[in-house]
Amino acid sequence: MRIAVDAMGGDDAPGVVVKGAVESLAILNGHDVVLVGDSARIDAAARSLGGLPARVEILHASQVVRMDDKPIEALRRKPDSSIARCVALVAGGEADALVSAGNTGAVVAHATLKLGLLEGVRRPGIAVDMPSIDGYTLVIDAGANVKCTPEHLYQYGVMASAYCKDVYGKADPRVGLLNIGQEQVKGNPLVKEAGALFEDSALNYIGFVEGRCVFSGDADVVVCEGFVGNVLLKVSEGVADVIIEMLREAFQRTLRRRIGAKLCEYALRELAARVDCSEHGGAPLLGVNGSCMIAHGGSNSRAIANAIRSAAEAAAYHVNEHIVAGLHT
């Protein structure tokens, strides 16, 4: 397995990406990594780590897509960007999967147009793992598609269900459709029409679910349009950060509490790790004809390493074949 990694994507690129690529070797068995980007800068980052192992190589790309570049313009004006090169490696069969923590819209646009969509798929969707009380809930779409039709939502359910089965080994994933109430009468026309498609499907559809359900563990997959999913993701991060911050402050206010907090130190670290997105690392872009993993712009090296592992797993499990089969049943 060979994974193409966008070395120029993310807030701390290429440093943390190069470090993450090296770290990934410890958690991947017999996989190779191609770091794609400005070779001089990648070299410099590699030198500061004491050089690159043999299984990590560098492919030069002369351009970088910035976070504020418009995706379609980036596609046209930056044909030699690190994102374009990564996608081209997968499209040409020279890599089995790609990972980028760069401009999400640009990754989606490049992957959609250069890899193409799987047979029958209308729109790709980003599936993000959210920590729940007893595991993880896969939320799709986290922002690939801000103008959804009911059919797009239905297909997201099929795609995420296949991913959940293959990669997480869940036998019959419970699929919920995100709404503002569980009752049939609630919601906007989009979710009401999508609900009817799910009702008629072969999926293990559990009906409308509310925002709380993402964290309660009552569903394995929660489907929503990209705008809503993106808000959900960032709101969750915001709440988690603010609670942990409030907790740290409250724990420092008296000597008694400082002693107590010291005794609970590991519990607090466990919690922070549990709600930290870097533990999972990557979100698959489902629906494209290839394996494409999108990492958080704020990824640290551990998140990059985990995203590389997830990309390899998704490719190894043949998720895409099962998505196509799922759409044709």
Add this chain to the structure above:
Amino acid sequence: MRIAVDAMGGDDAPGVVVKGAVESLAILNGHDVVLVGDSARIDAAARSLGGLPARVEILHASQVVRMDDKPIEALRRKPDSSIARCVALVAGGEADALVSAGNTGAVVAHATLKLGLLEGVRRPGIAVDMPSIDGYTLVIDAGANVKCTPEHLYQYGVMASAYCKDVYGKADPRVGLLNIGQEQVKGNPLVKEAGALFEDSALNYIGFVEGRCVFSGDADVVVCEGFVGNVLLKVSEGVADVIIEMLREAFQRTLRRRIGAKLCEYALRELAARVDCSEHGGAPLLGVNGSCMIAHGGSNSRAIANAIRSAAEAAAYHVNEHIVAGLHT
């Protein structure tokens, strides 16, 4: 000031509502409460509390709107519901404000049609206070309106800004428009068009904000359509619950941690109270010609008491006059 309270609304009605009404007397100065609903059941609840104080009276209503009733049908078929009676008291000038923890859609429909909208207002919106790192952020709309136009969003900004000024005493509230990125190119057509209206306005508009911003304290008001706001609200509750639950579990796992947790007990209680919606209690339905406070269906008596206080405050501060003035500048 006289507040009409829907005694039949909420998961534990009428018990907790009657209790909340009595408790509100301690935090309200010289206000009266009218408990509206099934008088036999209200009486029974009152007796178990040792009777009602003189400042709390009962008005019988023979019907109850259930949580799964369709709002418009409830309006037509249940003319003597507790919600209809509460709204009628305000419409007829016999009460200054109303509070309900019942079917939100039904409260919105009744208030909109029977109180009418303020001059120039297109749609009412529910404004909910979310705890941020250094105070509260007012999010509007939390679910009154699932089909927004750019003008609706703009008016929500005007209304919540007026409320923030009057009730919270913030001089020039910073208003952000919720989007999936801060860059101008991001988002769906709705937010892009609404953004242009905000840019041209007299509001202290700070531009597009992301979901995290609700909790960072960077904005006083965050505007979004009802579907998104409702998801945001319930996701936040879900995250907060799951983190506090994870924390409790982690703190019980070893003896060392149990001792530490004991020393930090008050810190944990402070945190739970800080993120607990019952501390604030009510969310104003802004835009209707009257003061209408919507409480959470899961409200406890403290939340009901706080909602009654908020309803009285909103009426006392003449927020509605300032909303109308704001829309005409």
